[in-house]
Amino acid sequence: MIASLDKQLGDPRDPAAPGSRERALHDDEQAAFPQTLYTALDAWGLHHHYVPRRLGGQFHSFEELLALTRVVAQRDLTAAIAHAAVFLGSAPVWLGGSDDQQRRLARLVLDGGAxxxxxxxxxxxxxxxxxxxxxxxxxxxxxxxxxxxxxxxxxxxxxxxxxxxxxxxxxxxxxxxxxxxxxxxxxxxxxxxxxxxxxxxxxxxxxxxxxxxxxxxxxxxxxxxxxxxxxLALKTLQVTRTLCAALALGSAQSALKLTLDFALGRQLYGRSMLTLPAVRLALVESFVDLLVCDAVGRVAARGLHVAPEQFSSWSAVVKYFVPATLEQAVRRLAGVMGARHFLRQGPEGLFQKVLRDNALIGMFDGSAAVNLQSIAAQLPFLLKAGEGGEDPRRASLFDLSANLPAFDASRLALFDHGADLVVGAPPPAGMPASAAPLLAQEAEALAALRREVAALRDQPGAMKASAAMFRHARAYCDRHAAAACTQLWAANAPRLDPLVTDGHALVLALRRLSGLPLDEGNASFAPVYETMLEWHRRGGAALGFSHF
Structure with a gap:
């Protein structure tokens, strides 16, 4: 299905294709609605995936919808946001509308109405x-x-x-x-x-x-x-904030591909630009950030089916972490592009559009401050110690070959009173030896965060919005991301591409999330760098632990 949609949009290098780079840049220059691409999406039937199957649509899962939206965001974030807005506007009715309202809106959306x-x-x-x-x-x-x-x-x-x-x-x-x-x-x-x-x-x-x-x-x-x-509005945002990950992932993936297109053909000082350590570092850091955010976004999309009652906090984690992380990644790639990232024409001209477009995602459906405040208010419950035991729901959450239960909107809640299903997951067995010290460091970082939040909880007024609580909320997002990467890798390692079964990408992901530097002296750096180049040689399609 993903390949079918990508094929519908055509070769991005073909100016006549509905999803071409040239067309996206032209529409942006004219501040024109991307009608050609939007029409191609309708012709493929993307809007049918916004409507539940019981109402005649083709919505199957949020994991699938995240993947479809990501494909469009790689081509033109303007079109992706405009088209996905149909789902945003419809979601309150799917979640809480009457049978008659749902039938009427389903007919409107299936007929192509926005x-x-x-x-x-x-x-x-x-x-x-x-x-x-x-x-x-x-x-x-x-x-x-x-x-x-x-x-x-x-x-x-x-x-x-x-x-x-x-x-x-x-x-x-x-x-x-x-x-x-x-x-x-x-x-x-x-x-x-x-x-x-x-x-x-x-x-x-x-x-x-x-x-x-x-x-x-x-x-x-x-x-x-x-x-x-x-x-109903707040519950709707729990769903749509999670799906914003697709917009950020697709946009940042496009930026990385454009940057590699440029860097692979660029000569500086009589040699390839890629021989410069600073360039390789920026590329690998951005590549690893994309891998991490893929894990966070995909696990969350599955989580909407497995544990929707946790999404008052979980959706805020995704909405803060993924756009913020990938906005920094795209800005880092702009440094590799140098003066080219200011151009509005030529083969590199699309990058400046991607850079501007990507920066908007963090403001949709609640800004970074709004989401961090929501996380901070729920930290004492999310960090409950001693509740990280076995939970049968985790099997379908992390194992990408497992079937997902149907989404149950009635389980969405305005406040999460339970321990995080991701952060609280027990350490998995069979992890690469090279990851062991980092996993131990993650466990200690989580324990330290629990202690710090517990100490604040005992101080009158300390749990209100403050710089300290925002700092703890950001740290919590890092711990959540590390757990998502670890559990996703462990649950799917037998099915991973040989490029990543060695665990090098996981090692660098954990280093990033622990605040440790990536450098070429690390044994995992060169393998991940080669993995990134192989991804580009394969056409720069879907990117993540689960896709190699």
Whole structure:
């Protein structure tokens, strides 16, 4: 399926292909919507994978959806974000809508209609509890909605929109609702799109907003129970934050491939650029970062099926760690590109677009600060000592050949009161000897983090948002990533490509996450460097521990 989608998009070096580099760069220069690529995605049927099978769609698993989205993000992040926004806008209905709402929206999406998620407002940003959009009861039992939504993807192009609105004047956790609006059914003049916003990255995306003026909607427009809008919005973000990993992975993978294309043909000082130690180091660091983030993202996508009740924290870990790590990787690669990363034309011209586009991912569905705060608030529960025993769920979580259970949205929760299924996993047997010292160091780092958080817990007010708690939240993300890499490697080693069965990539991943330097004196450096070059020779397709 992944190969089929990639084939549909054509050779990226062919200017006539819908997913070509030249087309992506041209659309970006014109700040034009990537219609050709978007149409090719629809023709392949990507939107069918946003709809549950029971409603006529082809959604199978979040792991599959992550992989499909990643393929598109490698070609053009603008198109990937625009198309994936249909799933974002639909997800609240799949999670909490009535049977009738789900059937109606499924028909709209399967027919190629776009959906927008009207959550944020210009005056309030991520503080959605301050929303000024109001929905008041009408005499006929429906609602009248007034307000202005801003910085919304697909705001103008969409056929339908999910709108987050205040249903009680005082607001509060039970004072908001989510409303499914079919724009075609609204009274003329009650819906007005706002002008397209000029953005630094994803220039061609339909990022704008809309104003609602006495927009009358029936009672059936309310998604979920009265007063349940905040709960449903937050649970939706648990799913979509996890899938943001696909956007960052695809974009950073594109950056690495572009950089290797350049570096392999570049001569400096009478020799290949790749003979320079600083260049090799930057490339290997970025390659290893991609491997780590692949592990974090893929395990999380499977985790939505295995342990959805943990995703108030787990989704925040993924949404903070993967975009932040890969944004640094792309910036590091820009250093290898040198002056070429400023060019907007020629074979290297696409890199500057990838650099700008990739930087936006960390702001979607909650910024780094928002996600770190969420992690920090749940650390005492996530770091419960003594709860890392055997758990049968881990078999289907880490073993990529194991079947996944069906996703159960009813198990999503607003707060995670249990120990992390990933971080709490027992040390696996049969690990490479070269990884043993690093795994021991990881165990001590986790124990130290537990002690530090426990000490803070006993200090009045210390568990509130603070620099210390943010530092511990970042450290926790590193421990989670190390555990994901370790467990994924251990569970799948017999099926791995011979390139990585020796464990060298795992060793460098653990070194990165422990804050240890990578250098050519390390016995694992040269094998991983050669693995990276072999990946590029194979065409630079899917990248990760699980793919070699």
């Amino acid at each position: 959906v927008a998620f009207g959550l944020t407002e210009e005056a309030h940003g991520s503080d959605i509890l301050a929303s000024d959009t109001h929905a008041r009861l009408a005499d006929d039992g429906g609602f009248v909605i007034d307000g202005r939504k801003w910085l919304i993807n697909n705001a103008s192009r969409s056929t339908a929109a999910l709108v987050f609105a205040r249903t009680r004047p005082e607001g509060g956790p039970r004072g908001f609702g989510l409303f499914l609006l079919d724009k075609r059914a609204l009274d003329p003049g009650s819906f007005a799109p706002l002008p397209k916003l000029a953005t630094h990255g994803i220039r061609g995306a339909d990022i704008s907003g809309f104003t609602l003026r006495a927009a009358r909607v029936p009672e059936s427009a309310l998604v979920g129970p009265a007063g349940g809008g905040l709960d």
